[in-house]
Amino acid sequence: MFKKLFRRISENIAASEFSGPDGQRVYAIGDIHGRLDLLDDLLARIEDDIVERPLPTIGLCFLGDLIDRGPDSAGVVERLCSLGNFPAKTLGLMGNHEEMLLRVLNAEPNIAYDWLDYGGDACVESYGVAPSALQAMSEERIAEMLRAAIPPAHIRFLEDLGDTFSFGDYLFVHAGIRPGVKIEEQQPQDLRWIRQPFLSDGHDHGCMVIHGHTISDGVERRANRIGIDTGAYRTGILTAAVIEGANLTFVATGE
Structure with a gap:
């Protein structure tokens, strides 16, 4: 059923060094930029998946x-603002x-x-x-x-x-983080705006950073970060990362 709900960008991939908390799942949705049509589509599919796999x-x-x-x-x-009855903590x-x-x-x-x-x-x-x-x-x-x-x-x-949300070994932010700075010391300016040196930095951040902000042609996977801004407003593709335990999946609407 899950495969029928989404256009799958990638099959389940075991994130060998990174994992979410046991018994929990999170859906992280990238930059929407005013595309209510794509948001409604993705939310409906996510809600169906939650009902199927509680x-x-x-x-x-x-x-x-x-x-x-x-x-x-x-x-x-x-x-x-009206997601109060959605079957997930938002x-x-x-x-x-x-x-x-x-x-x-x-x-x-x-x-x-x-x-x-x-x-x-x-x-x-x-x-x-x-x-x-x-x-x-x-x-x-x-x-x-x-x-x-x-x-x-x-x-x-x-x-x-x-500005941030931690989920097991994952850190969700909008733009990225300042390399070499502790997570608790990161500044909002960087979390909301940074591109370089974050995008080209290859060092271990102590977590896997999942971010939007910088448009890429499909999901951009690096050893220390994953970018999921697939330019919904101009491509028609709104992307989400789904983390459950050691499984990391990317799903999208718009095809």
């Missing part, structure tokens, strides 16, 4: 960049795009116009605001307009997003 503890982790670029950021956030991590929106909402100088050019235009359109109108406004006025358009529950949801 475990005492099942988690669902979103790796950030929920918004921007794709057509329905508002719908994605609303969907995630949590979300903050991506750089969520950080940018929150900074815009706080009228931080020199942020709003860059954000609109960086995919924020699609986000504001999904909330019924014309991005061209914002370009002529002050940053303070932009913040006022967006706070009036975005439901307070959505803003609270974004403000409550975390």
Whole structure:
């Protein structure tokens, strides 16, 4: 049944040095970027799989960049705000795009116009605001307009997003980590934004880092990290990693 639910990118692979806690499973979903259609598809398949293969503890982790670029950021956030009855414990991590929106909402100088050019235009359109109108406004006025358009529950949801999630030998983050820095000493700037030197570093981090942020053509597997941002907003492929014990599987929608 499980094979029928997903387009499988990789068969079950024993992660010889890395494992999740016994009796638990986690689904980690990569960068959604406003693709509510793909999110709904993947969540439906995951829910069917949970019903078919129940475990005492099942988690669902979103790796950030929920918004921007794709057509329905508002719908994605609303969907995630309403997952209370989903048969898994859910949590979300903050991506750089969520950080940018929150900074815009706080009228931080020199942020709003860059954000609109960086995919924020699609986000504001999904909330019924014309991005061209914002370009002529002050940053303070932009913040006022967006706070009036975005439901307070959505803003609270974004403000409550975390930065890391540990699952056995795995660490979930949005962008990556600063090599050589202890996990507990990592800075939000790196966890949400880093590319280099993280992407090219080959050292053992003491865990397997699963991240999004940097688009790759399919799952990018390295000895110390796994990238699962497959560019959903432009490719139509939204990818998840599934960890259960020593088994690591990658699944995706969009084909």
